[in-house]
Amino acid sequence: MTSTVNTIDPAEVDKFQAMAAEWWDPNGKFKPLHMLNPCRLDYITQQIAAEYDRDLKAPLPFQGLRILDIGCGGGLLSEPMARLGATVVGADAAERNIPVAQIHAEQSGLTIDYRCTTAEAMAEAGETFDVILNMEVVEHVADPLGYLTACQQMLKPGGLMICSTLNRNPKSYFVAIIGAEHIMRWLPKGTHEWDKFITPDELYELLGNAGLTPVDRKGFVFNPLAWTWRISDKDLSVNYVTSSLKPA
Template identity: 35%
Template sequence: MNKPTLQDDYFFSTYADSWWDDNSKMNNLASFQPPRFEYFDRFVDRWEGKRVLDVGCGGGFTTEFLHERGAQVSGLDPSPKLIAAADRHAKQTGKQIEYTVGKSERLPYEDASFDIVTCVDVLEHVESPAQAVREIRRVLAPGGVFLYDTINRTVRSRFVMIWIPENVIKIVPKGAHTWKDFIKPKEMRRYLLDAGLTPVGKSQGIAIYGSRKDGSLITRKTGDLSSIYMGVARR
């Protein structure tokens, strides 16, 4: 896929207008919230009142999920179309969420602005994951938490995350992922350490067991890190 730019040739912006539709092709992205936050919640004492930034927020699935938990949420994405869709839906549903167009490698926020930064299904799409992690560390307050998931670069992930979803069950649009951009856990750990973040806890994976008629996925937390894996680090 093309790397994201502010000129909005970003792949997922194609689905901005239908992002929140009942039959949206993006419904599969929201399916990862249950296992994702079952894991993340172990490292967050409470969400209510916390200043949270969601990097690569897309049309707003995670930002709205966190707003409903009482967090003070900001969302950032390189796609003006996706930010417009996210902002529109938040206003339609009465949610106060601050949305900004911008890139993860140059976050438009002051140092130490957030208690928590989430970055899910994003780092495998950015131009420089290492720079994105450095920027995330910069905007985290001392003691702040970075919560992420990304995709491991393995033979299995090429099969499970690209070939099957794109060609067999056709739940992911072609071009959504590029295998060479996937990130091995040891590479991710190096990005964290080089940025001055301390990995905490044990990484966990997310397994996909099938799909439902509405396009959502059946997902569960797993110890297998060969495909999608989650991690946590602290400043």
């Protein structure tokens, strides 16, 4: 049975509509994502390779896999997945993001199916995927459980979902909102709402209630001295990522 719940928060969509043209500017409003992207891709590729027994040194290691990048923005994750051989669908509720992503993919010689749509609409249409990349989206939706349930419905049995978000604690408020939005001005003020952040235990519970089995979680940790990100087994205090499977 598919979900018909509308989890889109119009105010959140409007924020990203306003920033759409800057997706591929490494020094623009999405600078934090450009800095984080190598770390995210390292985690994502390792998890997919482990789950589907793929050799990342092969020319097209993800060939034969259908991957959904939900909340794809300008395609910062969709494009690397396509380069690795996957069949990629990039979906975003912010309409202005789609032509930006399409044009950049064409300029890069990549074929990616970009759509302005929602997880709920795709689930209702019966779309299925081997992998869903669900990165920095769940903290922006109106109904996290409804949204994650729609994502679960789109996963094939045994499929993998990788979901990242922001922890909710005093440190994350200082780093993600005071630091990134007010001090460093990496993001426009109001991009994030701290009370929508989700703790790792809360996300694990949500994933379980959505019908998924969480199997891994790691932190993404920023070093302000080295100006780099790293993956941490222990520090999930601000940015973190989870992997979960749909029972076969």
